[in-house]
Amino acid sequence: MRLLARLLLGAGALLLGGLTGVASVVVHQRWWGLALVFVAVVAATAALPRGGGRLGFAGAWSAVVVRASVPRPEGDYLVPGDVQGYALLLVVPVVLLMAMLTVRASRPTPPAPSGL
Secondary structure (H helix, E strand, O other): OHHHHHHHHHHHHHHHHHHHHHHHHHHOOOHHHHHHHHHHHHHHHHHOOOOHHHHHHHHHHHHHHHHHHOOOOOOOOOOOOOHHHHHHHHHHHHHHHHHHHOOOOOOOOOOOOOOO
C-alpha cells in the first residue's frame, strides 16, 4: 500500500510539474506572471515531500520550460530571448538544484538512551 501511495505521488508530481511548466511559459511575459512563476514554482518545490515527488515536479517543470525555449523548425518559439525569457530560464537550474540537494528522504533519528 505504501508503494502505491509513493507511485501515485510521483505520477501526480510529474503531471503537476508539466502543467505548471505550461502555465509558466504562457504567463511569463507579463511582470506579474513572471513574479507568480518565481513564487509558485519555488514554493511548490519546497512544499512537496523530499524525494521522488519533489524531483519529479522539478524535472517535469524544467523539461517543459527548456523545451519551450528551443526554436521549432518553423522558426517560432515560446520563450523569447528577452529579459523575461532569460529570467524564466534562470529559474530552471535553481529549481533543479533545490530538488537535487533535498532528494534524499530524511530518516527518523533514533531515540536518545534513557537516563542514568
